[in-house]
Amino acid sequence: MLRGIVATFHPERGVGVIETSTGERLAFHCTAISDGSRRIDEGATVTLTVGPGRHGRWEAVEVARI
Numbered sequence: 001m002l003r004g005i006v007a008t009f010h011p012e013r014g015v016g017v018i019e020t021s022t023g024e025r026l027a028f029h030c031t032a033i034s035d036g037s038r039r040i041d042e043g044a045t046v047t048l049t050v051g052p053g054r055h056g057r058w059e060a061v062e063v064a065r066i
């Protein structure tokens with residue numbers, strides 16, 4: 001699992017971007033948040049798993065707050 005920080009989150013669209021500890025920026029959808037909530041604060045530290053997303057691009061498919 002990677003670690004990262006939520007760089008942006010748009011609650012009205014349910015999407016955001018995480019900047020990983022390796023410097024990558026990965027998109028995520030609110031359904032990837034593992035605790036079942038539909039929003040997460042910008043600046044939150046998270047762990048994430050990367051996989052193919054809904055549109056065939058690599059994205060964070062499991063996001064958990066630390």
